[in-house]
Structures are given as C-alpha cells and as structure tokens.
Amino acid sequence: MPRPAPIVPRFPRPEPPARARSKPAPPEAARQPAPKPPRKGHWLFRLLRGGFIASVWLTLGVIVLVLWFSRDLPRPESALDAARRPSLTLEDRSGRIIATFGDLVGEPLRLKDFPPALPAAVVAVEDRRFWHHYGIDPIGLLRAAWVNLLAGHVVQGGSTLTQQVAKTLFLSNARTIRRKVQELLLTFWLERHFTKTEILEIYLNRVYLGAGAWGMDAAAKTYFNVSARHLTLAQAAVLAGLPRAPSRFNPRVNPAAAIARGKEVLAAMVANGSITAAQAQAAAARIAFPRPPIGDGWFADWVADQSEAVVAPNEDAVLRTTLDGRDQAVAESRLTAVLDGPGAAADVSQGAVVVIDAATGAVRAMVGGRDFHESSYNRAVLARRQPGSAFKPFVWLTALETGMTPDDTVLDAPIRIGSWAPGNFEHRFLGEVTLEDALAQSINTASVRLLLKAGGPRAVAATAARLGIADRLPDNASLALGTGEVGLMELTAAYAPFFNGGYRVVPHGLLRTPHPAERVIDPATASMMARMLAAVVSRGTGHAAAVPGHVVAGKTGTTQDFRDAWFIGSVKGELIGIWLGNDDNQPMKGVLGGGLPARLFHEIALGID
Structure with a gap:
C-alpha cells in the first residue's frame, strides 16, 4: 500500500515591503538638495566679515575726509616763524616807553625764565589737566558741557592749551567744521613733535593779549612796564586772564573788568592747589595798573607819522623821542584842571597845549584836547583858528626891520580903511604911544598903522612865513588883528626866533631828526622883540602869566x-x-587871552623843569 504523502504545513507568505507610490517628477528647477541644518558659529563669521568690510570702508572714508580737510592745511613747520606786522616802539627822552604800534613781540623766554606764578595761573584758568592729557581732554569737554548746561549759556570752554596754540599759530577764528577738524589735526601734530614744556612756552610767547601785544613779555611791558621775568602774582593773574577776551579785559580800556578777571584767575589757582586762599586774597588786594604811558595819544600819533622817513620798511624799530615825561604830565593835568573848573563855568569845552624847546624846536609836551579817548583829533597840530592879537608880534617885527625901535611912537587914534574902522578893546585912545607900550597893551589901531607903515599885509605875511607860519593869510589890513587862521604848533614855534637869537626852528618829535639852524632875524632885532614881549607880561595884558624869579615874555590873543x-x-x-x-x-563867556590862558601858562611854567 503506498505511503501517504507527508503533510507540509502552510504559512502565510510574507508580503514584500510596500513601495511608495510613484509621483510625477518635479520640475528641474525644483530639484534642490534638502537644506542642511545650520552650523554652529556661522552667524558670528558673517558678523565679523560684515564688520571688517564696514571698517575698511569707514577707514577709507576717514582718510578721504582727512585728505579733504588737509588740502589747505598750513605747513606747521613754518608757522613758528609766521609773518607779523612790524612794530614801532616810541620812548620819551628818558627811555620810558610811551607808545607802541604794530605787533609788539617781547623777548622770547623759556619756561624757567618766567616766575612760577605765571605758567601756574595759565594752566589753572585755561587747561587744568594740561600735563595729563594728549592734546584733547574728554574730561574737560564733559565738565565744560555740564557747567554750560547748568548756566544756560556758554561760560566755560573745553579747548586745551595745545588746541589754543594750534589755533593761534596756524588758523583763523572762523567757527566752521573745517577749522575745527584742522585744529584737531594740528593739535595731534603739536603733541607729537613737542614736549608739554615746549608747547606751554610757545603759548606764553605767542598768545595775543590785546593792545598789539603778542606774548607775555610784550604784555608785561605794555600793561605794567616790567619784563615778564619780574611779574608778581597779582600781575601774572591779570595777564593769564586776558586770552579769553583781550579787548574786554584790557587794563587800559577797562581796568575794572581786568581786576575782576584777575580775581577769577586767582580763585582758579586756589581750586587747582597752586596757591593758598590767603595768597590769593593778598594778591587780589594788590592788583593795580600804572597810569597809561604819557604821550600815548596825540604826540605818539604825530611822531609815528614822522618816523616813516627814518624807519626801514617791514622792520621793527625803537625810536627815542623828544617828549619830556614831567612836562607832559604837568601840561595834561593843568589843562584838565582848568577845563573842569573855571573853564566849565565860562563855557570852555576844549583846549590845547604845546611845550617846545626854544633853541632846537624839540617838542617836550603836546596835549591835543580834553581827552584823547573821547576825541583823538589833535587840536594842537591840525586845528586852524584865528590867533587874534597873538599874531601882532609879526607886525611889530616887520616894523622893526624897517628901522623902527621899541622906543619909537605910533598913534593910537581912530582909523578907517574903506568901510572898516577897527577899534580898541577898551574903547579908548591914548594918542602917541611907544611901540613897546602899544604891544604891551595890545592896541589895535596901533597895530593897523604899523602894518600899513611897514609895507602892508603882504610884507607882514612874508615875515610870518619866514619864521614858520605856513598857512595862507588874508591880503588885507585885518591881518594886523590876527584874522588869518593858524595852528597852535606852528604859531608857538614861530615865536622861537624872538628868544633864541633869531634862529628859526622846526617842531620835531624824534631825537635823531636833524634840523639845521637857519637865522631869520638879526640878533639885535630879536633882542628888541624879546624886550617888548617881556613888557606884555610885566606891565601889560599878560601879567597873569608872570612867574616869580623868572623872566616871562609872551603875547595874549582874543578873537x-x-x-x-x-x-x-x-x-x-x-x-x-x-x-x-x-x-x-561857540563863544565863551568873556574869556580873554590874558585870563584863563595866561593863568594856565603860569601853572604849567611852575611845574616844568
């Protein structure tokens, strides 16, 4: 019997893995790799790269701006020898400085030459952190900004001494961005090429301090008549306070403001630890200014014009003048006293005085008006006024030169020339009088008769011109009464031959100016004129001018x-x-030449050497 077939168990067949359903292929442009996850530090790299690129462009921009601002920048190396206006310094006959013109620069001094108080004062008030910054002081800028904010207006600056040196030496005062950038560039250049000591020395020797004075030594001589080597603490404080506003704090123009500013500097020195409060208080009490140099006005301007003939162009010069300090001070004070006192009561508002050496023509004093600061017009030189009877000596001199003498007589009686009938001041007539008496009493009718007898107005005008009267005079008989207009300086100088033996003099103010003597009157004639003019003072209209113990001769004049x-x-x-x-x-109230002018002559004569 056949065997039965073996039974094989059945198991389910595993299914293959599921496949994704196919989709239509995307367009070619959309086929991109999947984004990768960000890598750590990538953003930092991009930031650094961007910063680098920006810094490169910023650096290039700064370079371009610097080059643009520097295109007209002055050469710093040559600025230390910058050109300036040549200076003219005038001294009186004793050597004292009376005036300066142009840019006055004193002796260049090293820091060790200055008294310690001066640089300490400058640093305290201008840049207290000078020794610690590098040209720019951020702390100082912030402090100044805060102070100004609290005050509501600008009361404090933040610029350093180095910046001020840069501006003073190289730049203008224009408030523009270009100028400020250039100032910064030059400030850095100075800090790199000079030590702090050298920068401070440059400042002290070059800063402008008003009145044409550049540098502390020039200012010390201008305001205090001393070298900067010998400044006191009080004087140093005043000078250190000038750079902020040289005109406003100028001791000559505004002494009260200069004193107040000096006290501010002393306070800054106390705050800075440079001095004690007691030292500041003592110095503040000693702030004072000497009287402005005598002659720093009409005389100085007059002599400055003369100096052009003896000073080489574009060169500094120091010239000794003929001015006598004592005579000038006396003339100024006595004229002021008359104008403020009896002159004011008599409606006299102005006056002028000259003092001249009779032998040489050297001008010893000149006052051109009441106050030079109120009016610089020089009435002693420029004004032309009728001299009245002060012109009569030229009539008498012309008569003497025709052969007359002081003892000869002339008629004092009514006279008529055409429609003109001159009279005497006292409205009386003396008949025949000597020439000496006629001049002493300033008789008008006698003067007219002498003019006609001596050759007429042209002859008298020629005599006056020979003695130095350069102005055009009238060609009629009224010239005998001084109707022509003349200047005080030339009229005074024209009297010189009467008292120096007959020599004409030329008024001058410079010692080195040569003036050869020229005899214009015979010595005997000059002696007769001196005799008659002395009679004017001893027993005539000029008796108020007499000075006990001295021979005084002269002539009055009233118009x-x-x-x-x-x-x-x-x-x-x-x-x-x-x-x-x-x-x-305008008329004065009855002022005669024999009154206030003669009395003023007396007062000045008592005071001069």
Whole structure:
C-alpha cells in the first residue's frame, strides 16, 4: 500500500515591503538638495566679515575726509616763524616807553625764565589737566558741557592749551567744521613733535593779549612796564586772564573788568592747589595798573607819522623821542584842571597845549584836547583858528626891520580903511604911544598903522612865513588883528626866533631828526622883540602869566565874540603855547587871552623843569 504523502504545513507568505507610490517628477528647477541644518558659529563669521568690510570702508572714508580737510592745511613747520606786522616802539627822552604800534613781540623766554606764578595761573584758568592729557581732554569737554548746561549759556570752554596754540599759530577764528577738524589735526601734530614744556612756552610767547601785544613779555611791558621775568602774582593773574577776551579785559580800556578777571584767575589757582586762599586774597588786594604811558595819544600819533622817513620798511624799530615825561604830565593835568573848573563855568569845552624847546624846536609836551579817548583829533597840530592879537608880534617885527625901535611912537587914534574902522578893546585912545607900550597893551589901531607903515599885509605875511607860519593869510589890513587862521604848533614855534637869537626852528618829535639852524632875524632885532614881549607880561595884558624869579615874555590873543583865547610865551628856555575855545566855534563867556590862558601858562611854567 503506498505511503501517504507527508503533510507540509502552510504559512502565510510574507508580503514584500510596500513601495511608495510613484509621483510625477518635479520640475528641474525644483530639484534642490534638502537644506542642511545650520552650523554652529556661522552667524558670528558673517558678523565679523560684515564688520571688517564696514571698517575698511569707514577707514577709507576717514582718510578721504582727512585728505579733504588737509588740502589747505598750513605747513606747521613754518608757522613758528609766521609773518607779523612790524612794530614801532616810541620812548620819551628818558627811555620810558610811551607808545607802541604794530605787533609788539617781547623777548622770547623759556619756561624757567618766567616766575612760577605765571605758567601756574595759565594752566589753572585755561587747561587744568594740561600735563595729563594728549592734546584733547574728554574730561574737560564733559565738565565744560555740564557747567554750560547748568548756566544756560556758554561760560566755560573745553579747548586745551595745545588746541589754543594750534589755533593761534596756524588758523583763523572762523567757527566752521573745517577749522575745527584742522585744529584737531594740528593739535595731534603739536603733541607729537613737542614736549608739554615746549608747547606751554610757545603759548606764553605767542598768545595775543590785546593792545598789539603778542606774548607775555610784550604784555608785561605794555600793561605794567616790567619784563615778564619780574611779574608778581597779582600781575601774572591779570595777564593769564586776558586770552579769553583781550579787548574786554584790557587794563587800559577797562581796568575794572581786568581786576575782576584777575580775581577769577586767582580763585582758579586756589581750586587747582597752586596757591593758598590767603595768597590769593593778598594778591587780589594788590592788583593795580600804572597810569597809561604819557604821550600815548596825540604826540605818539604825530611822531609815528614822522618816523616813516627814518624807519626801514617791514622792520621793527625803537625810536627815542623828544617828549619830556614831567612836562607832559604837568601840561595834561593843568589843562584838565582848568577845563573842569573855571573853564566849565565860562563855557570852555576844549583846549590845547604845546611845550617846545626854544633853541632846537624839540617838542617836550603836546596835549591835543580834553581827552584823547573821547576825541583823538589833535587840536594842537591840525586845528586852524584865528590867533587874534597873538599874531601882532609879526607886525611889530616887520616894523622893526624897517628901522623902527621899541622906543619909537605910533598913534593910537581912530582909523578907517574903506568901510572898516577897527577899534580898541577898551574903547579908548591914548594918542602917541611907544611901540613897546602899544604891544604891551595890545592896541589895535596901533597895530593897523604899523602894518600899513611897514609895507602892508603882504610884507607882514612874508615875515610870518619866514619864521614858520605856513598857512595862507588874508591880503588885507585885518591881518594886523590876527584874522588869518593858524595852528597852535606852528604859531608857538614861530615865536622861537624872538628868544633864541633869531634862529628859526622846526617842531620835531624824534631825537635823531636833524634840523639845521637857519637865522631869520638879526640878533639885535630879536633882542628888541624879546624886550617888548617881556613888557606884555610885566606891565601889560599878560601879567597873569608872570612867574616869580623868572623872566616871562609872551603875547595874549582874543578873537571876536570870545571864540578863541591864546597865550604864547617863553620861560626857562621853553616856549609854551595855549589855546582855549570850543570845537563848534561857540563863544565863551568873556574869556580873554590874558585870563584863563595866561593863568594856565603860569601853572604849567611852575611845574616844568
């Protein structure tokens, strides 16, 4: 029997893994690799790369800006020898400085040459962190900004001394971005090429301090008449305070403001630890300024014009003048006293005085008005006024040169020339009088008769011109009464031949100016004129000018309606010329040449050497 087939168990057939259903192929452009997960640090790399690129462009931009701002930058190496206006320094006959013109630069000093108080004061008030910063002081800028914010306006600056040196030496005061950038560039250049000590020395020797003074030494001589080597603490404080506003704090212009600023500097020095409060208080009490140099006005301007003939162009010069300090001070003070006192009561608002050496023509004093600061117009030199009877000596001299003598007589009686009939001031007539008495009493009718007898107005005008009167004079008989207009300086100088033996002098203010003597009057004639002019003072209209113990000779002058009053005279070898009046030609109240002018002559004569 056949075996049955073996039974094989059946198991289910495993199904193959399921396949994803096929989809349509995407477009070629969309076939991109799957994004990779971000790598750690990739963002930092991009940031650094961007920063590097930005810094490169920023650096290039800065370079371009620097080059643009530097295209007209001055060469620093040559600025230390920058050009300036040549200076003219005028001294009086004793050597004292009376005036300066142009840019005055003093002796260049090293830091060790200055008294320690001066650099300490400058640093305290201008840049207290000077020794610690590198040209720019961020702390100082922030401090100044805060102070200004609290004050509501600018009261403090933040620029350093180095920046101020850069601006002073190289740049203008224009407030532009270009100028500020250039200032910064030059500041860094200075800090790199100079030490702090050298920068401070440059500042002290170059900073502008007003009145044409550049540098501390020039300012010390200008304001205190001393070298910067010898400044006191009080003086140093005043000078250190000037750079902020040289005009406003100028001691000559505004001494009160200069004192207040000096006290601010002393306070800054206390805060900085440079001095004690007691030292500051003592120094503040000593702040004072000497009287402005005498002659720093009309005389100085007059002499400066003369100096052009003796000073080489574009060169500094120091010139000694003929001015006498004592004479000038006396003339100024005495004129002021008259104008403020009896002059004011008599409606006299102006006056002028000159003092001239009768032998040489050297001008010893010149006052051109009441106050130079109020009016610089020089009435002693420029003004032209009628001299009245002060012109009569030229009539008498012309008569003497025709052969007359002081003892000859002339008629004092009414006279008429056409429609003109001159009279005497006292409205009386003396008949025959000597020439000496006629001049002493200033008789008008006698003067007219002498003019006609001596050759007429042209002959008298020629005599006056020979003695130095350069102005055009009228060609009629009224010239005998001084109707021509002349200047005080030339009229006074024209009297010189009467008292020096007959020599004409040329008024001058420079010692080195040569003036050869020229005899224009015979010595005997000059002696007769001196005799008659002395009689004017001893027993005539000029008796108020007499000075006990001295021979005084001169002549009074009064014009119509009391518009001008004069006295020209000689004493102690000096000629003193005086004019009083008003610029607008208004009459004074009865002022005669023998009154206020003669009394002023007396006062000045007592004071001069």
